Amino acid sequence: MFLQEYIQIRVVLTFLIIIVLSSCNKEEAISGDHELGKIEVRMRESIHSDPGRLFLRCETLEIFPCCNWYIINSVSSTPARIDVEFKGIYVPEICFTAMGPATADLDLGSLAEGSYNLLLFAPGSINAGKLIVSPDHYRLDFNVTGRFVFPYVQLNRIPDNTIWGHVGYHRESSWHFVQSFLDELNTRGAQPGEFLPGEYTYFKILESGERETPKLHGYYFIEPFIFDYRGDLPDLEDLVRYYGINHGDSLSISVFTWSGERYRSWTYSAGDD
Numbered sequence: 001m002f003l004q005e006y007i008q009i010r011v012v013l014t015f016l017i018i019i020v021l022s023s024c025n026k027e028e029a030i031s032g033d034h035e036l037g038k039i040e041v042r043m044r045e046s047i048h049s050d051p052g053r054l055f056l057r058c059e060t061l062e063i064f065p066c067c068n069w070y071i072i073n074s075v076s077s078t079p080a081r082i083d084v085e086f087k088g089i090y091v092p093e094i095c096f097t098a099m100g101p102a103t104a105d106l107d108l109g110s111l112a113e114g115s116y117n118l119l120l121f122a123p124g125s126i127n128a129g130k131l132i133v134s135p136d137h138y139r140l141d142f143n144v145t146g147r148f149v150f151p152y153v154q155l156n157r158i159p160d161n162t163i164w165g166h167v168g169y170h171r172e173s174s175w176h177f178v179q180s181f182l183d184e185l186n187t188r189g190a191q192p193g194e195f196l197p198g199e200y201t202y203f204k205i206l207e208s209g210e211r212e213t214p215k216l217h218g219y220y221f222i223e224p225f226i227f228d229y230r231g232d233l234p235d236l237e238d239l240v241r242y243y244g245i246n247h248g249d250s251l252s253i254s255v256f257t258w259s260g261e262r263y264r265s266w267t268y269s270a271g272d273d
Contacts (some may be wrong), residue, residue, distance in 0.1 A: 043155040048260040054108045059101040077201030079133040152199045164226040165255040168219030174250040189231025244268035
């Protein structure tokens with residue numbers, strides 16, 4: 001198992017523990033010693049529902065001594081308006097002793113196309129703006145951002161029939177396996193597509209049209225890819241399985257689809273053949 005997959009498993013386990021601990025009595029532990037300062041807000045779209053659900057990933061810019069502190073919040077909506085209130089910081093009795101921001105993930109639901117009034121409330125401040133939902137993207141429009149920081153104001157939506165991923169390897173001599181996998185991917189229906197430059201939930205497209213190389217990927221070498229795929233998903237999984245069983249010591253493949261499937265070569269073994 002390569003370093004990246006080990007890190008991913010550790011992150012998932014830690015996240016699950018945080019959810020369990022932070023789900024209890026959030027309203028009972030607002031800390032008076034730690035006021036809400038600036039909050040970073042990032043849009044994220046879940047592809048595991050149809051249509052996708054929009055989430056706001058919120059983090060304080062201030063770093064706290066425990067990584068499981070939580071921003072207490074509430075979300076309410078009408079057909080044309082969404083109100084988000086940030087109330088304070090929840091401090092659990094158990095501290096995960098790794099420094100980090102206080103966080104919250106807000107589910108805004110599956111939104112129909114249109115323009116929504118978006119109001120962000122925090123102690124002592126109100127910021128009013130617009131959330132525009134189109135088939136291609138979500139966009140935030142605030143004249144004054146106040147205590148809120150938006151690393152990007154437009155999130156592009158992943159088009160149907162899009163697949164993306166990467167091939168990681170640790171020896172240059174493994175490149176011919178990488179090239180062979182990509183060639184076979186093309187023969188099964190993967191072709192270059194046209195993607196809007198900018199942020200997507202799971203990747204970023206550069207102005208050149210290429211996918212940005214993932215950061216902190218854990219490999220000596222990595223080949224990211226993104227394609228328009230018109231083949232069958234079972235064929236795609238079979239291809240990843242084949243390379244996992246026969247060439248798993250030379251490369252590690254991760255493939256993700258527009259409809260939420262995830263295929264990772266290291267999850268297959270000879271017994272699956």
